[in-house]
Amino acid sequence: MYLGIDLGTSELKIVMIDDSGRLIASEGEPLSVQRPQPQWSEQDPAEWWSALGRAIGRLRASRQTLWPAIRSIGLSGQMHGAVLLDSRDQVLRPAILWNDTRCARECQQLTDRAPELHQVSGNLAMPGFTAPKLLWVAAHEPDIFARVKTVLLPKDYLRLKMSGEKVSDMSDAAGTLWLDVAKRDWSDSLLQACGLTRDNMPQLVEGSAPSANLRPEVASDWGLSDQVIIAGGGGDNAASAVGIGAVNSGDAFISLGTSGVIFAVNQSFRPNPQSAVHAFCHALPDRWHQMSVMLTAASALRWLCGLTGTDEATLLAEVAALSLTEQQRTPIFLPYLSGERTPHNDPIASGAFLGMNHTTDRAALGYAVLEGVAFGLVDGLAVMKRAGSRIEQFSLVGGGARSAWWAQLIADALDVPVVTHRDGTAGGALGAARLGWLAAGGNESEVCRKPPIQQCFNAGSERHEALQSRLQRFRLYYRQQVAARDRSLYQNA
Numbered sequence: 001m002y003l004g005i006d007l008g009t010s011e012l013k014i015v016m017i018d019d020s021g022r023l024i025a026s027e028g029e030p031l032s033v034q035r036p037q038p039q040w041s042e043q044d045p046a047e048w049w050s051a052l053g054r055a056i057g058r059l060r061a062s063r064q065t066l067w068p069a070i071r072s073i074g075l076s077g078q079m080h081g082a083v084l085l086d087s088r089d090q091v092l093r094p095a096i097l098w099n100d101t102r103c104a105r106e107c108q109q110l111t112d113r114a115p116e117l118h119q120v121s122g123n124l125a126m127p128g129f130t131a132p133k134l135l136w137v138a139a140h141e142p143d144i145f146a147r148v149k150t151v152l153l154p155k156d157y158l159r160l161k162m163s164g165e166k167v168s169d170m171s172d173a174a175g176t177l178w179l180d181v182a183k184r185d186w187s188d189s190l191l192q193a194c195g196l197t198r199d200n201m202p203q204l205v206e207g208s209a210p211s212a213n214l215r216p217e218v219a220s221d222w223g224l225s226d227q228v229i230i231a232g233g234g235g236d237n238a239a240s241a242v243g244i245g246a247v248n249s250g251d252a253f254i255s256l257g258t259s260g261v262i263f264a265v266n267q268s269f270r271p272n273p274q275s276a277v278h279a280f281c282h283a284l285p286d287r288w289h290q291m292s293v294m295l296t297a298a299s300a301l302r303w304l305c306g307l308t309g310t311d312e313a314t315l316l317a318e319v320a321a322l323s324l325t326e327q328q329r330t331p332i333f334l335p336y337l338s339g340e341r342t343p344h345n346d347p348i349a350s351g352a353f354l355g356m357n358h359t360t361d362r363a364a365l366g367y368a369v370l371e372g373v374a375f376g377l378v379d380g381l382a383v384m385k386r387a388g389s390r391i392e393q394f395s396l397v398g399g400g401a402r403s404a405w406w407a408q409l410i411a412d413a414l415d416v417p418v419v420t421h422r423d424g425t426a427g428g429a430l431g432a433a434r435l436g437w438l439a440a441g442g443n444e445s446e447v448c449r450k451p452p453i454q455q456c457f458n459a460g461s462e463r464h465e466a467l468q469s470r471l472q473r474f475r476l477y478y479r480q481q482v483a484a485r486d487r488s489l490y491q492n493a
Contacts, residue, residue, distance in 0.1 A: 001069040004433025005052065006236065007077035007155050009033060009097065009258045012051040014059055015429040021449065023423045023430065025063050027055040034094065039101045042094035045083055045157050052158060056222055070224055074436030075233030076428030077155025079175040082133040085150040092144050095154060099295055099338045101127040101347035106135035114193040121190060122181045122271030122279035127347045131177035134194045151200055155233060163212035163230055166202040170281035171238035173204055182269040184281055205232040207283030208438035231439035234283030236428040237261050237291060242283055243431030244395045244421060245450030252391040256400025260297030260373055262380050264290050264389040272387035276345040283435060290389050292342035292380030296335045298400040300369050303337060308362045318363035319370060320405045324466060330364040331355040332473050333372030343383040354477050370406050374413040375474045381414055393417045397427050404455060411457040415464050421451040
């Protein structure tokens with residue numbers, strides 16, 4: 001048996017798989033995000049550890065016979081977060097998360113300090129990444145920065161609590177802007193630009209390699225052997241790729257979770273930072289990937305449900321009842337509730353409904369949200385194609401994969417076939433369990449098989465054509481937002 005732990009933004013999920021790759025059981029714990037100021041997004045790492053203990057307790061109780069057979073654990077997690085520890089490994093402040101955009105100014109500062117940034121890291125400096133967060137802490141919380149001994153990523157804080165070891169993997173480390181992504185090693189010059197050294201960083205291992213073992217006291221509490229291996233693991237998207245079998249060049253998937261991601265596997269490092277496309281290490285050795293990221297995806301649907309007092313199933317049913325003509329009359333939605341990364345790199349972009357009138361109802365707003373997220377993916381795919389990615393089919397994973405209607409809309413908007421898989425909503429947790437299996441000696445060709453296809457959604461030419469005029473309005477409205485913002489800045493200067 002192999003255990004996978006995925007530390008998401010809104011939920012911690014754990015799954016158990018057997019040595020045939022079958023999903024045996026899963027548990028989840030909700031997580032809350034604190035937003036003490038506009039553009040801030042934080043979590044208390046202690047909440048992650050408490051949530052993991054509760055989920056482990058329930059899974060253990062439900063699978064008492066199988067539980068002692070667990071040989072290894074894999075980790076997956078939200079990327080880019082900054083967990084700051086002092087010399088006694090105590091947390092110095094709440095973790096600053098990936099969707100926190102307070103450090104926009106520090107991105108320019110980092111670019112000025114490290115002219116080699118784009119070439120070495122393969123990415124633009126964006127507020128979501130870890131490095132500019134540390135520059136913000138240095139400028140605004142200098143007393144805390146002076147006490148920083150170690151910087152860990154979220155999932156690696158759980159590893160520290162589980163094992164006592166400070167270790168990260170290549171895929172997650174690539175999202176810090178401190179990694180030489182081609183060499184798969186820390187960059188001394190990029191660290192220096194942030195006032196840090198290798199001494200402040202965890203050790204690096206490949207995601208499929210052993211990283212540590214459970215501490216005896218944790219093993220005893222969990223009812224496991226202290227010889228249980230903890231794999232290097234991966235950032236959430238790289239781990240999801242392993243879970244869906246996207247491990248070879250040309251494999252691609254879309255993840256619809258809090259954020260929306262297009263992920264394509266490459267056999268070499270292929271950066272294209274000028275288009276805000278990410279180039280990261282994969283969680284498996286000698287592989288890399290390109291990725292476009294929109295900051296708000298399925299979370300926009302949850303937001304609208306909260307705003308209108310309904311649940312996702314009810315809203316999706318109301319949307320599905322709209323005719324194509326009714327869909328064409330709905331407002332346009334800009335899904336930039338947390339700013340945007342690909343392709344705009346615009347941390348202060350804002351969400352908006354445009355074109356509402358007295359007939360606009362909840363179903364119309366629901367359709368607009370689903371379509372707006374699909375259009376965000378269209379924009380991301382366009383720049384990935386310009387960066388050299390050639391994609392013939394997408395797997396769809398994450399919470400959004402539960403909606404067949406949304407899957408069809410995405411296929412129509414992108415004009416690319418989309419497939420869903422059995423256990424596709426397990427996402428990073430399933431990939432983490434597979435990485436644990438590999439660390440315990442599993443064979444990649446056996447472990448990383450693609451799960452059976454559940455449904456296939458072919459792109460419909462009629463609907464694709466009908467969407468084009470709305471796509472052009474979607475892009476125009478964003479340009480108008482930027483122009484209005486620029487005019488306001490000019491007038492106030």
